[in-house]
Amino acid sequence: MDFSIKRRSTRQRRMILKEVKKSKFHPSAEDVYKLVRKKMPRISLGTVYRNLELLCSEGLIFRLDNIDSKRRYEHIDNPHYHVVCLRCDRVEDIYPDNYGKWNEAMGEYTNFKISHHNAVFYGTCSECQT
Amino acid sequence: MDFSIKRRSTRQRRMILKEVKKSKFHPSAEDVYKLVRKKMPRISLGTVYRNLELLCSEGLIFRLDNIDSKRRYEHIDNPHYHVVCLRCDRVEDIYPDNYGKWNEAMGEYTNFKISHHNAVFYGTCSECQT
């Protein structure tokens, strides 16, 4: 991504940001595309992809690489983990109270300088357990 | 994957398993393909893909979905996490001493029945820090 470029505020960009911030279900690019298209029917998938990456690089939204084969996006929030139901694909957030400690602990263990981490828990949600 | 089928032991399958078990660097399908091809030049990529998945489903190797955009594979081992160097892409293993506790704790927190979890730490390795 080229940071020497002066960014412009476009209708598409604002709309995409708004939809990701509003959404609760960690939408994929395709999901965002469908949401935005309701109000801007002529928007293209390519534009959605480009803007999602751009918004990430500007720190306005966050990208989840670890849930399934698709990339998903979410609004910026306190650091948290995710639980995935292996039956229905529901994804929920978990807010740990020792996130920073983990970064430190693993940094010492490995001699890496850790910038962040994430964790995904897999299982069966309460509804699917019945 | 069809479990009613009776599996056969082929030269290709044995070779693929051996290479994954031997490898220390969490190889991708393409990596395994290159390794195996040194000794079996006519093996196809499709065969590698099919067998990696098959070996996973039989519990003989383990699949890592969370490192980067490619799937990677590793030998079966005690549960562990991974650290990724954002500069040189090196991947190392971390053996936590409270893996099981985390499953329990998150199960209570979420009311999910957690079967497993994994964590990836991102940062800069000691060599790349200089």
Place this chain on the structure above:
DNA sequence: CTTTATGCAAAGCGTTTGCATACTT
């Protein structure tokens, strides 16, 4: 008016699959 952003379509990359042939059992 200059430059960035869009829409569209084609290409890219990792992975999967259909099919005829070869190999295991």
Place this chain on the structure above:
DNA sequence: AAGTATGCAAACGCTTTGCATAAAG
């Protein structure tokens, strides 16, 4: 002999990119 596995190539799903046109500043 029966049935699974292979090699090959085509297809797939998600993402990226080239290019002419539109919009922002």
